[in-house]
Amino acid sequence: MSESRVQLAVDTSGPATVVTVGGEIDESAVFVRDHGLRGRVTVDLHGVTRLNSCGVRHWLDFIGSLSGVEDLVLRRCAVPFVTQLNTVVGMRGGARVESIMAPFACQDCGAESVREVVLTGETIEDPETAVVGGKCAECGGVVEFDDLPERYFAFLLRSGA
Ligand SMILES: [Zn+2]
Secondary structure, three states: OOOOOEEEEEEOOOOOEEEEEEEEEOOOOOOOOOOOOOOEEEEEEEEEEEEOHHHHHHHHHHHHHOOOOOEEEEEOEOHHHHHHHOOOOOOOOOOEEOEEEEEEEEOOOOOEEEEEEEOOOOOOOOHHHHOOOEEOOOOOOEEEEOOOHHHHOHHHHOOOO
């Protein structure tokens, strides 16, 4: 058995238990099941760098094992995770998606960045309004969302997903 390339940390010191997941979620991924996670659980996914189909299966097992958690939240879902949210049914399990990381690029110098987009509800009427550009830290130019909003936020628009 190869060593798991997924990084897991569990912090029970706050009002909600925070599970931080990072690294590569692939065939080597091992999610420890015996955390006894209950009550409020927030899973922070900003450090996820890669997910493949085997990793998705491990993830689905993990998120399914949390079905007894009362208030399950996914926070700062990394770009590779959002891609799977948009293609794999059941990817979020019973969780509410609190925020996702979204790709931005400067229209002037091309500098790429990733920013957190906080979601205010389970659905959004118009994905275009969810991604507001800004000023480039490198050159002061115009930074814009670097994907198709209707595609990147498709998981929110799909009812019952
Ligand atoms: Zn720039």
